[in-house]
Amino acid sequence: MSNSKINTDRLDLKNLPEHIAIIMDGNRRWAKSRFMPKELGHKKGSDTLDIISEFGDEIGLKHMTVYAFSTENWKRTQHEVGAIMNLLRYYLDFYIKRKGKQNIKMNAIGDITLLDKDIQEKIKELTDITKDKTGMQLHIALNYGGRDEIMRGIRKMNADLKAGLISEDDINEENFNNYLDTKGYPDPDLVIRTGGEERISNFLLWQSAYSEFMFTDKLWPDVKKEDLIDCIEKYQKRDRRFGGK
Secondary structure, X not given: OOOOOOOOOOOOOOOOOOEEEEEOOOHHHHHHHOOOOHHHHHHHHHHHHHHHHHHHHHHOXXXXXXXXXXXXXXXXXXXXXXXXXXXXXHHHHHHHHOOOOOXXXXXXXXXXHHOOHHHHHHHHXXXXXXXXXXXXXXXXXXXXXHHHHHHHHHHHHHHHHHOOOOOHHHOOHHHHHHHOOOOOOOOOOEEEEOOOOOOOOOOOOOOOOOOEEEEOOOOHHHOXXXXXXXXXXXXXXXXXXXXXX
């Protein structure tokens, strides 16, 4: 991790987006362009996440959600999926051991029940040991898909309706938020996608209805702190109307 001081004078630090979501795209292309195995691209991407998340906490962001492994990523080769899962194990252990050195509160969103049991246990341990942290909340999307999340939310709401815990009058947007993985924290103000693609790829479909979007050609492993500053600066120059003007 670089200890170099980054100039944030361009930003209004009192008017930061409350929640930034990131589609971290480009790990495999980064590795391919350097004639490296795909898993080294994922490793470099994980290192970038460590840098960017710590910087987000440093400047005062409250929430950051990152797309780490989608429901569609299971379609990749067994070798690559296995390498990603082993890398996930490594970084979960890394963050668990470093629990006293960061003030970041961490948790996972997505259907983690399909992950290996030891990974589920590591996620729970990391969530437990950081639950009292007061800095930025880092939400890592694992086995996550926006459509899957909505369907799971519908099933949970329907179960409560059948059990008499809610009535039909309770079926509205505000209450539905409580059945999503993101219950308890705000929708993203800004969604950033790296890697040159300009699509949402099944990420936070419900929550990003009024988010600002930014796309960069930079591959995720090449992203620097300055790139996050650039995106926030552009965001702060936009006029958010939420369909009301």
